[in-house]
Amino acid sequence: MTTGNRMFLSGNEAVAHAALDAGVALATGYPGTPSTEILEHFSAIGGRAQWAPNEKVALEVGVGAAFGGVRTLVTMKHVGVNVAADPLFTAAYTGVRGGLVLISADDPGMASSQNEQDNRHFGRAAGVPILEPSDSQEAYDMMALALELSEQFGSLFILRMTTRICHSKTVVERRAVPAPDRKAHFERDIPGLVMIPAFARAAHRRLRERLGRVTEWAESAEVNRVVDGDRSLGIITNGISFQHVLEAIPGAMVLKLGMTYPLPRQAITAFVNRVDRCVVVEEGDPFLADSIRAMGLDVEDKPEMYRFGELNVQRVRRILSGDTSPEPVPPKGKPPQLCVGCPHRQTFELLSQLGCIVTGDIGCYTLGVLPPFNAIDTCVCMGASIGVGLGLRHVLPEEEARKVVSVIGDSTFLHSGLTGIVEMVYNRPRTGHTVIVLDNATTAMTGMQEHPGTGRALNHSPAPQVVIEDVVRSMGVDSVEVLDPVKQRGALEKAITDAVASSDLRVIICRRPCILAAAKHKAAEQPVAAPVE
Amino acid sequence: MKTNETINIVFAGLGGQGVLTSSDICAEAAFRSGQDVKKAEIHGMSQRGGSVTSDVRIGGRIRSPMVPEGHADFLVVLSADQVEVVRHQLRPGGVLLSAAAIDPKRLPHPKSLNVALLGLLSTHLQISTLIWLDAIRANLPPHAYEASEHAFLLGRSLAPKTA
Numbered sequence: 001m002t003t004g005n006r007m008f009l010s011g012n013e014a015v016a017h018a019a020l021d022a023g024v025a026l027a028t029g030y031p032g033t034p035s036t037e038i039l040e041h042f043s044a045i046g047g048r049a050q051w052a053p054n055e056k057v058a059l060e061v062g063v064g065a066a067f068g069g070v071r072t073l074v075t076m077k078h079v080g081v082n083v084a085a086d087p088l089f090t091a092a093y094t095g096v097r098g099g100l101v102l103i104s105a106d107d108p109g110m111a112s113s114q115n116e117q118d119n120r121h122f123g124r125a126a127g128v129p130i131l132e133p134s135d136s137q138e139a140y141d142m143m144a145l146a147l148e149l150s151e152q153f154g155s156l157f158i159l160r161m162t163t164r165i166c167h168s169k170t171v172v173e174r175r176a177v178p179a180p181d182r183k184a185h186f187e188r189d190i191p192g193l194v195m196i197p198a199f200a201r202a203a204h205r206r207l208r209e210r211l212g213r214v215t216e217w218a219e220s221a222e223v224n225r226v227v228d229g230d231r232s233l234g235i236i237t238n239g240i241s242f243q244h245v246l247e248a249i250p251g252a253m254v255l256k257l258g259m260t261y262p263l264p265r266q267a268i269t270a271f272v273n274r275v276d277r278c279v280v281v282e283e284g285d286p287f288l289a290d291s292i293r294a295m296g297l298d299v300e301d302k303p304e305m306y307r308f309g310e311l312n313v314q315r316v317r318r319i320l321s322g323d324t325s326p327e328p329v330p331p332k333g334k335p336p337q338l339c340v341g342c343p344h345r346q347t348f349e350l351l352s353q354l355g356c357i358v359t360g361d362i363g364c365y366t367l368g369v370l371p372p373f374n375a376i377d378t379c380v381c382m383g384a385s386i387g388v389g390l391g392l393r394h395v396l397p398e399e400e401a402r403k404v405v406s407v408i409g410d411s412t413f414l415h416s417g418l419t420g421i422v423e424m425v426y427n428r429p430r431t432g433h434t435v436i437v438l439d440n441a442t443t444a445m446t447g448m449q450e451h452p453g454t455g456r457a458l459n460h461s462p463a464p465q466v467v468i469e470d471v472v473r474s475m476g477v478d479s480v481e482v483l484d485p486v487k488q489r490g491a492l493e494k495a496i497t498d499a500v501a502s503s504d505l506r507v508i509i510c511r512r513p514c515i516l517a518a519a520k521h522k523a524a525e526q527p528v529a530a531p532v533e
Numbered sequence: 534m535k536t537n538e539t540i541n542i543v544f545a546g547l548g549g550q551g552v553l554t555s556s557d558i559c560a561e562a563a564f565r566s567g568q569d570v571k572k573a574e575i576h577g578m579s580q581r582g583g584s585v586t587s588d589v590r591i592g593g594r595i596r597s598p599m600v601p602e603g604h605a606d607f608l609v610v611l612s613a614d615q616v617e618v619v620r621h622q623l624r625p626g627g628v629l630l631s632a633a634a635i636d637p638k639r640l641p642h643p644k645s646l647n648v649a650l651l652g653l654l655s656t657h658l659q660i661s662t663l664i665w666l667d668a669i670r671a672n673l674p675p676h677a678y679e680a681s682e683h684a685f686l687l688g689r690s691l692a693p694k695t696a
Contacts, residue, residue: 008564168598247596333584
């Protein structure tokens with residue numbers, strides 16, 4: 001909400017507002033907690049936003065738009081950057097014309113993720129500068145700044161957020177940010193944009209020179225600031241940890257790094273030399289601590305136990321007092337579960353009954369692992385259900401191999417299941433294989449986003465539809481069946497039983513809409529009101 | 534309403550009960566009353582019936598968006614079975630406002646429990662009823678306005694008139 005220029009926004013909403021104010025022409029991404037609301041909000045306030053089938057495609061579309069000279073935003077969760085790593089590392093070489101910002105929304109503590117990887121490593125590995133906000137105001141300011149710097153240095157920028165920044169709401173002052181009127185135009189630059197070895201060798205050198213200029217900028221940049229205080233203790237920190245530090249130790253001397261890659265060596269050295277004791281307080285891996293120690297500076301790191309999970313005010317106090325005693329364990333809450341009436345329930349009941357070895361995937365349906373179903377045996381990453389299932393089929397003794405079934409959701413299937421089907425057709429296991437697509441016609445886990453199979457665009461308006469059974473059939477599997485798991489439960493039981501008994505490559509699509517999405521779609525079909533700011 | 538001390542409120546319940554909505558309304562009311570405010574929540578799994586909590590911090594010099602453990606001045610719990618799960622968040626002398634305080638028969642709609650508890654909470658915070666009602670309207674669909682206002686005023690009428 002807004003009073004004047006004062007707004008109360010989540011970090012995600014703040015990024016969307018800054019993107020709109022700074023003239024972002026195109027925003028794309030793939031849904032993933034905690035990043036999802038950025039594109040939804042950008043669209044709701046009038047920006048042009050679209051869901052890509054996966055993060056790799058999203059970043060490629062973003063790179064193309066930025067080559068065309070306009071400002072572009074690409075959003076994803078931390079593990080999405082793994083998928084997008086291929087274009088990321090070479091777009092770092094080519095650089096960009098229009099500003100390009102990649103949001104990496106990390107999830108320390110794994111509120112809704114399969115790992116808690118720290119994506120600052122990507123910045124260093126690829127040579128892409130990283131800005132890290134500590135609240136919604138900084139999310140707004142840094143999004144606008146990242147676009148400016150991206151154009152100033154000709155490099156894409158990563159804005160690294162974390163769950164607490166994305167989903168916490170704080171007060172934001174909306175400012176006048178520079179929004180140059182950029183006209184899209186393609187300027188041919190073969191050595192700059194065609195990364196064949198001869199051109200890429202030079203581009204690699206340009207990348208390192210560019211990073212040198214960014215480092216120089218970072219030495220005196222306002223995003224890296226010192227909060228003056230008692231010199232007996234100095235704390236170097238970043239992101240949300242900065243807020244925890246200010247609350248845990250008011251009056252301490254703090255170096256708050258808004259740019260965590262590349263690091264300003266002189267500024268950090270000066271800070272460390274000004275204080276008696278210097279501790280690095282950061283969530284996740286000891287990224288800053290290791291980098292600063294590698295500069296030859298004597299700083300303390302957090303004890304290993306605080307690498308795991310989120311930090312908070314209590315944990316920061318414990319870090320600073322060197323307390324490594326076991327932390328109090330809060331009472332266990334109620335775990336989430338498949339909704340009553342969820343169409344996946346029938347399928348998992350059957351898989352459980354039939355004693356299948358189920359290779360699972362990423363989505364609501366991963367909850368099929370919990371009682372009473374206990375019907376998921378592996379879960380690795382988006383799309384892995386098919387590859388992992390095939391690997392097991394190849395090596396297990398025949399009787400066991402026949403029990404292996406892969407289950408994958410509709411959005412996940414279009415994200416990265418297609419190449420799994422290609423592998424299945426190409427390297428066919430002797431016992432065949434069975435893939436069940438749990439098609440609930442939405443990206444349910446992240447909050448019912450559209451995808452290329454729903455027939456609706458990001459803003460729920462009608463869009464061309466990719467039909468999963470047509471695609472799979474054309475790839476050359478032996479049979480494809482589409483069944484309603486609730487209305488055709490008997491037929492589904494027979495289909496799975498027959499499939500695992502045969503040596504065929506069978507795809508069974510269990511199609512029935514998510515009960516939560518049904519209500520949302522109904523609402524979307526109502527006349528749309530004018531966007532509200 | 535201007536205070537120098539930060540007021541810490543933790544909302545808790547189960548996914549689907551309106552925990553996040555009630556914390557949104559509360560934070561918005563504080564924002565509209567001119568206070569500094571921060572709100573934290575963890576969602577993603579929230580719609581699948583699991584435990585959900587959301588923190589709202591109002592006034593004073595707020596840094597972290599999360600209420601430090603054992604520092605909640607108010608604990609608003611929408612589901613009776615979640616009270617023990619989150620009781621450790623409450624500071625000594627803090628106020629527990631739970632679903633047990635509201636007679637479900639008097640609620641205009643079973644889904645309006647969250648707003649009724651906000652009515653009860655509102656008697657402890659110096660924010661005008663008008664601002665509360667605006668914040669409710671800003672966070673709920675029009676068809677829910679009437680029942681929500683009714684529920685809010687019901688909750689507000691239940692507290693001893695000392696605030």
